[in-house]
Amino acid sequence: MQLDVGRLRLLAAIAQHGSMTGAAAALSYTPSAISQQVRRLEAEVGHPVLERHPRGVVLTDAGKAIVAHVGSIERQLEALEVELDDIAGLRAGSLRLGTFPTVASSLLPLAVNRFRERHPGVRLSVLSARLELLLEHLERRRVEMALLWDYEWSRINQPELVLRQVTEDPTAVVVSRSHPLASRKAVQMAELADESWVIRGGGHPVAEVLSRTAHAAGFEPTVSFEANDYQEAQAMVAVGMGVALAPRLALANLRDDVTVLSLGADAPRRRILLASLVGRVPTPAEVAMAEILVAAADATAVRRTAER
Missing domain, CATH: 3.40.190.10 (Periplasmic binding protein-like II)
Structure with missing residues:
Protein backbone atom coordinates (compact mmCIF):
# COMPACT_ATOMS: atom_id res chain seq x y z
CA MET A 1 0.00 0.00 0.00
CA GLN A 2 1.34 3.40 -1.01
CA LEU A 3 -0.34 6.40 0.56
CA ASP A 4 -0.12 9.96 -0.68
CA VAL A 5 0.74 12.25 2.24
CA GLY A 6 -1.06 15.17 0.62
CA ARG A 7 -4.31 13.20 0.52
CA LEU A 8 -3.86 12.18 4.15
CA ARG A 9 -3.52 15.84 5.06
CA LEU A 10 -6.58 16.67 3.00
CA LEU A 11 -8.67 14.12 4.93
CA ALA A 12 -7.50 15.67 8.20
CA ALA A 13 -8.64 19.07 6.89
CA ILE A 14 -12.07 17.65 6.07
CA ALA A 15 -12.32 16.28 9.60
CA GLN A 16 -11.24 19.63 11.04
CA HIS A 17 -13.75 21.68 9.03
CA GLY A 18 -16.59 19.15 9.18
CA SER A 19 -17.28 19.05 5.46
CA MET A 20 -15.63 18.80 2.08
CA THR A 21 -16.95 22.26 1.23
CA GLY A 22 -15.31 23.76 4.31
CA ALA A 23 -12.02 22.00 3.56
CA ALA A 24 -12.19 23.14 -0.06
CA ALA A 25 -12.60 26.77 1.01
CA ALA A 26 -9.76 26.55 3.54
CA LEU A 27 -7.36 24.90 1.09
CA SER A 28 -8.40 26.94 -1.99
CA TYR A 29 -9.64 23.80 -3.78
CA THR A 30 -12.90 23.28 -5.62
CA PRO A 31 -15.35 20.88 -3.95
CA SER A 32 -15.12 18.57 -6.97
CA ALA A 33 -11.33 18.45 -6.64
CA ILE A 34 -11.64 17.56 -2.96
CA SER A 35 -14.13 14.82 -3.78
CA GLN A 36 -11.82 13.44 -6.47
CA GLN A 37 -8.87 13.32 -4.07
CA VAL A 38 -10.96 11.52 -1.45
CA ARG A 39 -11.95 8.86 -4.01
CA ARG A 40 -8.27 8.36 -4.88
CA LEU A 41 -7.39 8.04 -1.20
CA GLU A 42 -10.11 5.44 -0.72
CA ALA A 43 -8.72 3.50 -3.69
CA GLU A 44 -5.24 3.59 -2.09
CA VAL A 45 -6.55 2.53 1.34
CA GLY A 46 -8.96 -0.06 0.01
CA HIS A 47 -11.72 1.17 2.36
CA PRO A 48 -14.15 4.09 2.49
CA VAL A 49 -12.76 6.89 4.63
CA LEU A 50 -15.92 9.04 4.73
CA GLU A 51 -19.64 8.45 5.11
CA ARG A 52 -21.52 11.14 3.21
CA HIS A 53 -24.70 12.56 4.78
CA PRO A 54 -26.98 15.45 3.76
CA ARG A 55 -25.55 17.57 6.56
CA GLY A 56 -21.90 16.71 5.93
CA VAL A 57 -19.52 13.83 6.25
CA VAL A 58 -18.50 11.43 9.02
CA LEU A 59 -15.18 9.60 9.23
CA THR A 60 -15.26 5.84 8.95
CA ASP A 61 -13.03 3.74 11.19
CA ALA A 62 -10.37 3.80 8.44
CA GLY A 63 -10.75 7.57 8.16
CA LYS A 64 -10.41 8.00 11.94
CA ALA A 65 -7.23 5.88 11.94
CA ILE A 66 -5.73 8.02 9.20
CA VAL A 67 -6.55 11.31 10.91
CA ALA A 68 -5.15 10.00 14.21
CA HIS A 69 -1.77 9.45 12.53
CA VAL A 70 -1.67 12.62 10.46
CA GLY A 71 -0.51 14.75 13.41
CA SER A 72 2.46 12.46 13.98
CA ILE A 73 3.25 12.47 10.26
CA GLU A 74 3.12 16.26 10.20
CA ARG A 75 5.56 16.48 13.11
CA GLN A 76 7.94 14.02 11.45
CA LEU A 77 7.81 15.97 8.18
CA GLU A 78 8.52 19.21 10.03
CA ALA A 79 11.49 17.55 11.76
CA LEU A 80 12.70 16.26 8.40
CA GLU A 81 12.48 19.73 6.86
CA VAL A 82 14.54 21.16 9.74
CA GLU A 83 17.16 18.40 9.36
CA LEU A 84 17.39 18.92 5.60
CA ASP A 85 17.77 22.66 6.14
CA ASP A 86 20.57 21.94 8.62
CA ILE A 87 22.35 19.70 6.10
CA ALA A 88 21.99 22.31 3.35
CA GLY A 89 23.25 24.96 5.75
CA LEU A 90 26.19 22.78 6.91
CA ARG A 91 24.82 22.60 10.45
CA ALA A 92 24.45 18.80 10.24
CA GLY A 93 25.31 15.87 8.00
CA LEU A 148 44.79 11.13 -4.90
CA TRP A 149 48.06 11.83 -6.72
CA ASP A 150 49.64 11.11 -10.07
CA TYR A 151 52.70 11.96 -12.17
CA GLU A 152 52.92 12.93 -15.81
CA TRP A 153 53.97 9.41 -16.80
CA SER A 154 51.27 7.63 -14.79
CA ARG A 155 48.09 9.70 -15.03
CA ILE A 156 44.93 8.52 -13.34
CA ASN A 157 42.64 7.89 -16.27
CA GLN A 158 39.43 6.38 -14.96
CA PRO A 159 36.22 7.55 -16.65
CA GLU A 160 34.16 6.86 -13.53
CA LEU A 161 36.02 9.56 -11.59
CA VAL A 162 35.67 13.32 -11.55
CA LEU A 163 39.10 14.81 -10.80
CA ARG A 164 39.85 18.30 -9.53
CA GLN A 165 43.44 19.45 -9.17
CA VAL A 166 44.10 20.80 -5.68
CA THR A 167 47.78 21.67 -6.14
CA GLU A 168 51.08 20.54 -7.63
CA ASP A 169 53.73 18.98 -5.41
CA PRO A 170 57.29 19.39 -6.72
CA THR A 171 60.05 16.91 -5.97
CA ALA A 172 62.98 18.24 -3.93
CA VAL A 173 66.40 16.98 -2.82
CA VAL A 174 67.16 16.27 0.85
CA VAL A 175 70.80 16.52 2.01
CA SER A 176 72.43 16.51 5.43
CA ARG A 177 73.36 19.81 7.09
CA SER A 178 77.02 18.84 6.72
CA HIS A 179 76.77 18.16 2.99
CA PRO A 180 78.85 20.44 0.71
CA LEU A 181 75.65 21.52 -1.06
CA ALA A 182 73.77 22.32 2.16
CA SER A 183 74.32 26.07 1.85
CA ARG A 184 72.68 26.14 -1.58
CA LYS A 185 69.01 26.86 -2.28
CA ALA A 186 68.85 24.86 -5.48
CA VAL A 187 70.76 22.20 -7.36
CA GLN A 188 70.76 20.61 -10.80
CA MET A 189 70.18 16.86 -10.93
CA ALA A 190 73.36 16.38 -12.97
CA GLU A 191 75.38 17.74 -10.03
CA LEU A 192 74.27 14.73 -7.98
CA ALA A 193 75.55 12.04 -10.35
CA ASP A 194 78.25 10.86 -7.92
CA GLU A 195 76.02 10.78 -4.85
CA SER A 196 74.69 7.71 -3.07
CA TRP A 197 70.90 7.69 -2.76
CA VAL A 198 68.46 6.89 -0.01
CA ILE A 199 65.19 5.73 -1.56
CA ARG A 200 61.79 4.45 -0.42
CA GLY A 201 61.72 0.67 -0.70
CA GLY A 202 59.02 -1.73 -1.72
CA GLY A 203 58.54 -0.31 -5.20
CA HIS A 204 57.50 3.11 -3.86
CA PRO A 205 56.69 5.65 -6.61
CA VAL A 206 59.48 8.03 -5.53
CA ALA A 207 61.99 5.36 -6.56
CA GLU A 208 60.66 5.65 -10.11
CA VAL A 209 60.89 9.44 -9.84
CA LEU A 210 64.59 9.09 -8.98
CA SER A 211 65.23 6.63 -11.80
CA ARG A 212 63.54 8.80 -14.43
CA THR A 213 65.10 12.04 -13.19
CA ALA A 214 68.60 10.56 -12.96
CA HIS A 215 68.38 8.98 -16.40
CA ALA A 216 67.21 12.29 -17.86
CA ALA A 217 70.32 13.89 -16.27
CA GLY A 218 72.56 11.21 -17.79
CA PHE A 219 73.44 8.90 -14.90
CA GLU A 220 72.40 5.73 -13.11
CA PRO A 221 71.73 6.35 -9.39
CA THR A 222 73.60 4.30 -6.79
CA VAL A 223 71.26 3.23 -3.99
CA SER A 224 72.75 2.95 -0.49
CA PHE A 225 69.61 2.53 1.63
CA GLU A 226 65.96 1.58 1.15
CA ALA A 227 63.72 3.26 3.73
CA ASN A 228 60.22 2.31 4.86
CA ASP A 229 59.01 5.90 5.23
CA TYR A 230 60.19 9.47 4.68
CA GLN A 231 61.19 10.03 8.31
CA GLU A 232 63.50 7.03 8.12
CA ALA A 233 64.87 8.34 4.84
CA GLN A 234 65.60 11.72 6.46
CA ALA A 235 67.42 10.00 9.33
CA MET A 236 69.67 8.09 6.94
CA VAL A 237 70.37 11.25 4.96
CA ALA A 238 71.27 13.04 8.20
CA VAL A 239 73.96 10.48 9.06
CA GLY A 240 75.50 10.61 5.60
CA MET A 241 74.10 7.46 3.99
CA GLY A 242 73.26 9.50 0.92
CA VAL A 243 70.89 12.12 -0.45
CA ALA A 244 67.22 11.60 -1.22
CA LEU A 245 64.37 12.78 -3.39
CA ALA A 246 61.00 13.49 -1.83
CA PRO A 247 57.81 15.37 -2.67
CA ARG A 248 57.69 18.71 -0.88
CA LEU A 249 54.55 17.72 1.02
CA ALA A 250 56.44 14.73 2.44
CA LEU A 251 58.91 17.16 4.05
CA ALA A 252 56.46 19.08 6.22
CA ASN A 253 58.07 17.57 9.33
CA LEU A 254 61.73 18.23 8.56
CA ARG A 255 64.57 17.17 10.84
CA ASP A 256 66.96 19.86 12.09
CA ASP A 257 69.99 17.99 10.70
CA VAL A 258 68.84 17.93 7.06
CA THR A 259 68.00 20.62 4.55
CA VAL A 260 65.99 20.78 1.34
CA LEU A 261 67.23 21.93 -2.06
CA SER A 262 65.03 22.85 -4.99
CA LEU A 263 65.40 21.17 -8.37
CA GLY A 264 64.02 24.30 -10.03
CA ALA A 265 61.65 24.30 -12.96
CA ASP A 266 62.76 20.83 -14.05
CA ALA A 267 61.63 19.16 -10.84
CA PRO A 268 59.16 16.33 -11.40
CA ARG A 269 55.77 17.34 -10.04
CA ARG A 270 52.91 15.22 -8.95
CA ARG A 271 49.34 16.43 -9.11
CA ILE A 272 47.33 16.35 -5.90
CA LEU A 273 43.78 15.57 -6.95
CA LEU A 274 40.38 15.50 -5.30
CA ALA A 275 38.31 12.67 -6.74
Whole structure:
Protein backbone atom coordinates (compact mmCIF):
# COMPACT_ATOMS: atom_id res chain seq x y z
CA MET A 1 0.00 0.00 0.00
CA GLN A 2 1.34 3.40 -1.01
CA LEU A 3 -0.34 6.40 0.56
CA ASP A 4 -0.12 9.96 -0.68
CA VAL A 5 0.74 12.25 2.24
CA GLY A 6 -1.06 15.17 0.62
CA ARG A 7 -4.31 13.20 0.52
CA LEU A 8 -3.86 12.18 4.15
CA ARG A 9 -3.52 15.84 5.06
CA LEU A 10 -6.58 16.67 3.00
CA LEU A 11 -8.67 14.12 4.93
CA ALA A 12 -7.50 15.67 8.20
CA ALA A 13 -8.64 19.07 6.89
CA ILE A 14 -12.07 17.65 6.07
CA ALA A 15 -12.32 16.28 9.60
CA GLN A 16 -11.24 19.63 11.04
CA HIS A 17 -13.75 21.68 9.03
CA GLY A 18 -16.59 19.15 9.18
CA SER A 19 -17.28 19.05 5.46
CA MET A 20 -15.63 18.80 2.08
CA THR A 21 -16.95 22.26 1.23
CA GLY A 22 -15.31 23.76 4.31
CA ALA A 23 -12.02 22.00 3.56
CA ALA A 24 -12.19 23.14 -0.06
CA ALA A 25 -12.60 26.77 1.01
CA ALA A 26 -9.76 26.55 3.54
CA LEU A 27 -7.36 24.90 1.09
CA SER A 28 -8.40 26.94 -1.99
CA TYR A 29 -9.64 23.80 -3.78
CA THR A 30 -12.90 23.28 -5.62
CA PRO A 31 -15.35 20.88 -3.95
CA SER A 32 -15.12 18.57 -6.97
CA ALA A 33 -11.33 18.45 -6.64
CA ILE A 34 -11.64 17.56 -2.96
CA SER A 35 -14.13 14.82 -3.78
CA GLN A 36 -11.82 13.44 -6.47
CA GLN A 37 -8.87 13.32 -4.07
CA VAL A 38 -10.96 11.52 -1.45
CA ARG A 39 -11.95 8.86 -4.01
CA ARG A 40 -8.27 8.36 -4.88
CA LEU A 41 -7.39 8.04 -1.20
CA GLU A 42 -10.11 5.44 -0.72
CA ALA A 43 -8.72 3.50 -3.69
CA GLU A 44 -5.24 3.59 -2.09
CA VAL A 45 -6.55 2.53 1.34
CA GLY A 46 -8.96 -0.06 0.01
CA HIS A 47 -11.72 1.17 2.36
CA PRO A 48 -14.15 4.09 2.49
CA VAL A 49 -12.76 6.89 4.63
CA LEU A 50 -15.92 9.04 4.73
CA GLU A 51 -19.64 8.45 5.11
CA ARG A 52 -21.52 11.14 3.21
CA HIS A 53 -24.70 12.56 4.78
CA PRO A 54 -26.98 15.45 3.76
CA ARG A 55 -25.55 17.57 6.56
CA GLY A 56 -21.90 16.71 5.93
CA VAL A 57 -19.52 13.83 6.25
CA VAL A 58 -18.50 11.43 9.02
CA LEU A 59 -15.18 9.60 9.23
CA THR A 60 -15.26 5.84 8.95
CA ASP A 61 -13.03 3.74 11.19
CA ALA A 62 -10.37 3.80 8.44
CA GLY A 63 -10.75 7.57 8.16
CA LYS A 64 -10.41 8.00 11.94
CA ALA A 65 -7.23 5.88 11.94
CA ILE A 66 -5.73 8.02 9.20
CA VAL A 67 -6.55 11.31 10.91
CA ALA A 68 -5.15 10.00 14.21
CA HIS A 69 -1.77 9.45 12.53
CA VAL A 70 -1.67 12.62 10.46
CA GLY A 71 -0.51 14.75 13.41
CA SER A 72 2.46 12.46 13.98
CA ILE A 73 3.25 12.47 10.26
CA GLU A 74 3.12 16.26 10.20
CA ARG A 75 5.56 16.48 13.11
CA GLN A 76 7.94 14.02 11.45
CA LEU A 77 7.81 15.97 8.18
CA GLU A 78 8.52 19.21 10.03
CA ALA A 79 11.49 17.55 11.76
CA LEU A 80 12.70 16.26 8.40
CA GLU A 81 12.48 19.73 6.86
CA VAL A 82 14.54 21.16 9.74
CA GLU A 83 17.16 18.40 9.36
CA LEU A 84 17.39 18.92 5.60
CA ASP A 85 17.77 22.66 6.14
CA ASP A 86 20.57 21.94 8.62
CA ILE A 87 22.35 19.70 6.10
CA ALA A 88 21.99 22.31 3.35
CA GLY A 89 23.25 24.96 5.75
CA LEU A 90 26.19 22.78 6.91
CA ARG A 91 24.82 22.60 10.45
CA ALA A 92 24.45 18.80 10.24
CA GLY A 93 25.31 15.87 8.00
CA SER A 94 28.52 13.94 7.46
CA LEU A 95 31.53 13.74 5.16
CA ARG A 96 33.85 10.77 4.62
CA LEU A 97 37.16 11.76 3.07
CA GLY A 98 39.96 9.54 1.81
CA THR A 99 43.58 10.66 1.83
CA PHE A 100 47.15 9.34 1.67
CA PRO A 101 49.99 9.64 4.22
CA THR A 102 52.05 12.56 2.91
CA VAL A 103 48.98 14.78 2.50
CA ALA A 104 47.54 13.57 5.81
CA SER A 105 50.72 14.74 7.58
CA SER A 106 51.04 18.09 5.82
CA LEU A 107 48.18 19.78 3.96
CA LEU A 108 45.17 17.98 5.45
CA PRO A 109 45.47 19.04 9.13
CA LEU A 110 45.10 22.69 8.12
CA ALA A 111 42.03 21.86 6.02
CA VAL A 112 40.48 19.75 8.79
CA ASN A 113 40.93 22.54 11.33
CA ARG A 114 39.31 25.09 9.04
CA PHE A 115 36.42 22.78 8.16
CA ARG A 116 35.66 22.01 11.81
CA GLU A 117 35.88 25.67 12.80
CA ARG A 118 33.41 26.67 10.10
CA HIS A 119 31.10 23.64 10.19
CA PRO A 120 31.23 22.04 13.66
CA GLY A 121 27.90 20.29 13.17
CA VAL A 122 29.13 18.17 10.25
CA ARG A 123 30.58 14.77 11.22
CA LEU A 124 33.94 14.47 9.43
CA SER A 125 35.78 11.16 9.15
CA VAL A 126 39.07 10.64 7.33
CA LEU A 127 40.46 7.36 5.99
CA SER A 128 44.16 7.20 5.03
CA ALA A 129 45.35 4.55 2.57
CA ARG A 130 47.56 3.88 -0.43
CA LEU A 131 46.42 4.90 -3.90
CA GLU A 132 44.98 1.54 -4.99
CA LEU A 133 42.93 1.18 -1.81
CA LEU A 134 41.66 4.76 -2.05
CA LEU A 135 40.33 3.99 -5.53
CA GLU A 136 38.58 0.93 -4.10
CA HIS A 137 37.11 2.99 -1.25
CA LEU A 138 35.63 5.40 -3.78
CA GLU A 139 34.24 2.60 -5.93
CA ARG A 140 32.63 0.88 -2.94
CA ARG A 141 31.24 4.20 -1.61
CA ARG A 142 33.22 3.94 1.64
CA VAL A 143 34.18 7.59 1.11
CA GLU A 144 32.42 10.38 -0.79
CA MET A 145 35.64 11.98 -2.00
CA ALA A 146 39.35 11.17 -1.86
CA LEU A 147 42.67 12.91 -2.28
CA LEU A 148 44.79 11.13 -4.90
CA TRP A 149 48.06 11.83 -6.72
CA ASP A 150 49.64 11.11 -10.07
CA TYR A 151 52.70 11.96 -12.17
CA GLU A 152 52.92 12.93 -15.81
CA TRP A 153 53.97 9.41 -16.80
CA SER A 154 51.27 7.63 -14.79
CA ARG A 155 48.09 9.70 -15.03
CA ILE A 156 44.93 8.52 -13.34
CA ASN A 157 42.64 7.89 -16.27
CA GLN A 158 39.43 6.38 -14.96
CA PRO A 159 36.22 7.55 -16.65
CA GLU A 160 34.16 6.86 -13.53
CA LEU A 161 36.02 9.56 -11.59
CA VAL A 162 35.67 13.32 -11.55
CA LEU A 163 39.10 14.81 -10.80
CA ARG A 164 39.85 18.30 -9.53
CA GLN A 165 43.44 19.45 -9.17
CA VAL A 166 44.10 20.80 -5.68
CA THR A 167 47.78 21.67 -6.14
CA GLU A 168 51.08 20.54 -7.63
CA ASP A 169 53.73 18.98 -5.41
CA PRO A 170 57.29 19.39 -6.72
CA THR A 171 60.05 16.91 -5.97
CA ALA A 172 62.98 18.24 -3.93
CA VAL A 173 66.40 16.98 -2.82
CA VAL A 174 67.16 16.27 0.85
CA VAL A 175 70.80 16.52 2.01
CA SER A 176 72.43 16.51 5.43
CA ARG A 177 73.36 19.81 7.09
CA SER A 178 77.02 18.84 6.72
CA HIS A 179 76.77 18.16 2.99
CA PRO A 180 78.85 20.44 0.71
CA LEU A 181 75.65 21.52 -1.06
CA ALA A 182 73.77 22.32 2.16
CA SER A 183 74.32 26.07 1.85
CA ARG A 184 72.68 26.14 -1.58
CA LYS A 185 69.01 26.86 -2.28
CA ALA A 186 68.85 24.86 -5.48
CA VAL A 187 70.76 22.20 -7.36
CA GLN A 188 70.76 20.61 -10.80
CA MET A 189 70.18 16.86 -10.93
CA ALA A 190 73.36 16.38 -12.97
CA GLU A 191 75.38 17.74 -10.03
CA LEU A 192 74.27 14.73 -7.98
CA ALA A 193 75.55 12.04 -10.35
CA ASP A 194 78.25 10.86 -7.92
CA GLU A 195 76.02 10.78 -4.85
CA SER A 196 74.69 7.71 -3.07
CA TRP A 197 70.90 7.69 -2.76
CA VAL A 198 68.46 6.89 -0.01
CA ILE A 199 65.19 5.73 -1.56
CA ARG A 200 61.79 4.45 -0.42
CA GLY A 201 61.72 0.67 -0.70
CA GLY A 202 59.02 -1.73 -1.72
CA GLY A 203 58.54 -0.31 -5.20
CA HIS A 204 57.50 3.11 -3.86
CA PRO A 205 56.69 5.65 -6.61
CA VAL A 206 59.48 8.03 -5.53
CA ALA A 207 61.99 5.36 -6.56
CA GLU A 208 60.66 5.65 -10.11
CA VAL A 209 60.89 9.44 -9.84
CA LEU A 210 64.59 9.09 -8.98
CA SER A 211 65.23 6.63 -11.80
CA ARG A 212 63.54 8.80 -14.43
CA THR A 213 65.10 12.04 -13.19
CA ALA A 214 68.60 10.56 -12.96
CA HIS A 215 68.38 8.98 -16.40
CA ALA A 216 67.21 12.29 -17.86
CA ALA A 217 70.32 13.89 -16.27
CA GLY A 218 72.56 11.21 -17.79
CA PHE A 219 73.44 8.90 -14.90
CA GLU A 220 72.40 5.73 -13.11
CA PRO A 221 71.73 6.35 -9.39
CA THR A 222 73.60 4.30 -6.79
CA VAL A 223 71.26 3.23 -3.99
CA SER A 224 72.75 2.95 -0.49
CA PHE A 225 69.61 2.53 1.63
CA GLU A 226 65.96 1.58 1.15
CA ALA A 227 63.72 3.26 3.73
CA ASN A 228 60.22 2.31 4.86
CA ASP A 229 59.01 5.90 5.23
CA TYR A 230 60.19 9.47 4.68
CA GLN A 231 61.19 10.03 8.31
CA GLU A 232 63.50 7.03 8.12
CA ALA A 233 64.87 8.34 4.84
CA GLN A 234 65.60 11.72 6.46
CA ALA A 235 67.42 10.00 9.33
CA MET A 236 69.67 8.09 6.94
CA VAL A 237 70.37 11.25 4.96
CA ALA A 238 71.27 13.04 8.20
CA VAL A 239 73.96 10.48 9.06
CA GLY A 240 75.50 10.61 5.60
CA MET A 241 74.10 7.46 3.99
CA GLY A 242 73.26 9.50 0.92
CA VAL A 243 70.89 12.12 -0.45
CA ALA A 244 67.22 11.60 -1.22
CA LEU A 245 64.37 12.78 -3.39
CA ALA A 246 61.00 13.49 -1.83
CA PRO A 247 57.81 15.37 -2.67
CA ARG A 248 57.69 18.71 -0.88
CA LEU A 249 54.55 17.72 1.02
CA ALA A 250 56.44 14.73 2.44
CA LEU A 251 58.91 17.16 4.05
CA ALA A 252 56.46 19.08 6.22
CA ASN A 253 58.07 17.57 9.33
CA LEU A 254 61.73 18.23 8.56
CA ARG A 255 64.57 17.17 10.84
CA ASP A 256 66.96 19.86 12.09
CA ASP A 257 69.99 17.99 10.70
CA VAL A 258 68.84 17.93 7.06
CA THR A 259 68.00 20.62 4.55
CA VAL A 260 65.99 20.78 1.34
CA LEU A 261 67.23 21.93 -2.06
CA SER A 262 65.03 22.85 -4.99
CA LEU A 263 65.40 21.17 -8.37
CA GLY A 264 64.02 24.30 -10.03
CA ALA A 265 61.65 24.30 -12.96
CA ASP A 266 62.76 20.83 -14.05
CA ALA A 267 61.63 19.16 -10.84
CA PRO A 268 59.16 16.33 -11.40
CA ARG A 269 55.77 17.34 -10.04
CA ARG A 270 52.91 15.22 -8.95
CA ARG A 271 49.34 16.43 -9.11
CA ILE A 272 47.33 16.35 -5.90
CA LEU A 273 43.78 15.57 -6.95
CA LEU A 274 40.38 15.50 -5.30
CA ALA A 275 38.31 12.67 -6.74
CA SER A 276 34.66 11.70 -6.59
CA LEU A 277 32.43 9.40 -8.61
CA VAL A 278 30.87 10.60 -11.85
CA GLY A 279 27.15 11.29 -11.57
CA ARG A 280 27.10 12.11 -7.86
CA VAL A 281 25.67 15.49 -6.94
CA PRO A 282 28.14 16.87 -4.36
CA THR A 283 26.69 17.64 -0.96
CA PRO A 284 27.19 21.08 0.60
CA ALA A 285 29.80 19.51 2.89
CA GLU A 286 31.76 18.17 -0.10
CA VAL A 287 31.66 21.54 -1.85
CA ALA A 288 32.86 23.29 1.31
CA MET A 289 35.71 20.82 1.88
CA ALA A 290 36.89 21.11 -1.74
CA GLU A 291 37.12 24.89 -1.43
CA ILE A 292 38.93 24.63 1.90
CA LEU A 293 41.45 22.12 0.53
CA VAL A 294 42.33 24.37 -2.40
CA ALA A 295 42.71 27.38 -0.09
CA ALA A 296 44.87 25.35 2.32
CA ALA A 297 47.06 24.16 -0.56
CA ASP A 298 47.52 27.75 -1.76
CA ALA A 299 48.46 28.85 1.77
CA THR A 300 50.95 25.99 2.08
CA ALA A 301 52.54 26.89 -1.26
CA VAL A 302 52.86 30.56 -0.26
CA ARG A 303 54.46 29.63 3.06
CA ARG A 304 56.89 27.26 1.33
CA THR A 305 57.90 30.00 -1.11
CA ALA A 306 58.47 32.47 1.73
CA GLU A 307 60.76 29.99 3.51
CA ARG A 308 63.11 29.65 0.56
